[in-house]
Amino acid sequence: VFERAKEDIEVFSLRKSPTVSVAAYFAKTLMGKDTHDNRIVAFAYFLAKSMNLKNEIELADLVVAAFLSHIGMTQLEKSVSLGPTVEFFEDTKRRYQKHPAITHHMLRKLKMDISTRCEELIFDHHERENGSGYPNGKMGSQMDLLTQILGFSAHIFEYTGGKINSGKFSLNMVLRNIHTKNFIPGLEFDFTDKIIENIESLLITEKREAA
Secondary structure, rough: OOOHHHHOOOOOOOOOOOHHHHHHHHHHHHHOOHHHHHHHHHHHHHHHHHHHEEEEHHHHHHHHHHHHHOOHHHHHHHHHHOOOOOOHHHHHHHHOOOOOHHHHHHHHHHHHOOHHHHHHHHOOEEEEEEOOOOOOOOOOOOOHHHHHHHHHHHOOOHOOOOOOOOOOOOOHHHHHHHHOOOOOOOOOOOOOHHHHHHHHHHHHHHHHHHO
16 A cells, blocks of 8 residues: 555655655655554545545645655654553653644754644644644644544554554454444544544445455
């Protein structure tokens, strides 16, 4: 899937905006291997397209935000950046939750020429529909749909990779548990209905193909 995303994104027009150009460059230079970050980028990209978000400018905002959203982790101790979050004590959790602000600060220092919307996606990707996220506890209509797509995509791959719960799970299992709201420690359900409904359609398709 990441290879298909790479083929799409690397031919984005270079004349639309600096962020679109950055998205094309990142896809061309960074998406040669099946990595955790590339899976998030590809999944977020195709999820957005399946929700009829097809404008290159907004897709580029999402793609670049997906590539950059966790670079702040490089400034945290390994025990924080790599440890399973369900096992964090409160002080460790507070340090971990600073990574969006750290990322935002790093990008400002680097003076990257990306859109304000892209910056907001990076800063807000841990916000959740019911206000339980961070750093600002945004809710529902306060949130960009692209933020929710990025947050959802990052969350499911962090879960499958053992970053949230030390156990590893298949992507299908995580998606199904979110869809049915089947509690597993650390699994989040608080995403917009537009995303949850899209999961349902994928699961229905999967059942039909298996029949």
